[in-house]
Amino acid sequence: MATFTPCFQEYLHKITVDNREKFDCFSALLVEFNRKYNLTSITEAREIVYKHFLDSVIGEKLLTEGARVLEVGSGAGFPSIPLMIVREDLRFTLVESTGKKCDFLRIALQKLGLKAEVVNGRAEELARQDFRERFDVSLARAVAQLNTLAEYCLPFVKVGGYMLAYKGEGAEELQQAKRALSLLGGGKAEHFSYELPEGFGARSLIRIEKVSPTPARYPRGQGRERRDPL
Numbered sequence: 546m547a548t549f550t551p552c553f554q555e556y557l558h559k560i561t562v563d564n565r566e567k568f569d570c571f572s573a574l575l576v577e578f579n580r581k582y583n584l585t586s587i588t589e590a591r592e593i594v595y596k597h598f599l600d601s602v603i604g605e606k607l608l609t610e611g612a613r614v615l616e617v618g619s620g621a622g623f624p625s626i627p628l629m630i631v632r633e634d635l636r637f638t639l640v641e642s643t644g645k646k647c648d649f650l651r652i653a654l655q656k657l658g659l660k661a662e663v664v665n666g667r668a669e670e671l672a673r674q675d676f677r678e679r680f681d682v683s684l685a686r687a688v689a690q691l692n693t694l695a696e697y698c699l700p701f702v703k704v705g706g707y708m709l710a711y712k713g714e715g716a717e718e719l720q721q722a723k724r725a726l727s728l729l730g731g732g733k734a735e736h737f738s739y740e741l742p743e744g745f746g747a748r749s750l751i752r753i754e755k756v757s758p759t760p761a762r763y764p765r766g767q768g769r770e771r772r773d774p775l
């Protein structure tokens with residue numbers, strides 16, 4: 546496991562000072578639209594800052610300059626929208642299977658003055674079509690176990706790019722996903738572990754290099770990624 550010491554003070558400054566207007570606006574939108582769109586169980590202001598905003602921007606240093614990024618299962622926009630706010634150089638495509646959440650994502654992007662493509666669809670279907678191996682990075686938070694997630698994410702990534710999974714502890718999942726990673730064209734996996742400040746819990750980021758094309762039979766589709774993980 547690699548040591549990772551995110552500079553929490555720097556990130557909190559970016560959230561609560563440098564980009565305060567945007568993050569406050571996003572926080573207000575989450576609360577305003579939560580009932581209608583069923584977005585998040587986290588609605589208390591301080592928890593939103595730590596568990597959603599800070600947790601999201603921590604991956605920022607692992608994203609290369611100007612990267613084309615695809616997020617699987619954006620939900621209310623985590624981690625992508627906070628990343629967009631602090632990194633204007635990145636280009637995002639947000640994939641979300643629930644239509645209502647896509648409606649919220651479009652409203653939030655428009656109100657925040659951010660540009661990103663929002664695609665209402667399932668990752669396992671889109672990865673078999675135009676989006677296959679087109680992205681530098683594919684990332685996700687709280688969507689599936691790593692073995693399932695790798696089958697959703699790695700097909701989108703170009704050889705030479707990587708997938709980035711936002712996880713809790715993550716070590717056991719990584720162990721269980723080794724076979725899936727090698728079948729899907731994944732290579733070296735790095736596990737960066739850290740504790741959110743103020744007791745908000747253990748988290749980790751898992752970065753997996755893409756070293757060879759994903760064989761055409763993956764993702765398998767029809768729910769097999771979850772039902773019968775590789």
Ligand code: SAM
Pocket residue numbers: 617618619620621622623624640641642643646666667668669685686687688697
């Ligand atoms: N990433 C957000 C976060 O961390 O707050 C949302 C997490 S939520 C638990 C999982 C989201 O992934 C849901 O909005 C769900 O609709 C979406 N999702 C699950 N499987 C998906 C798939 N195969 N393709 C696209 N979206 C998916």
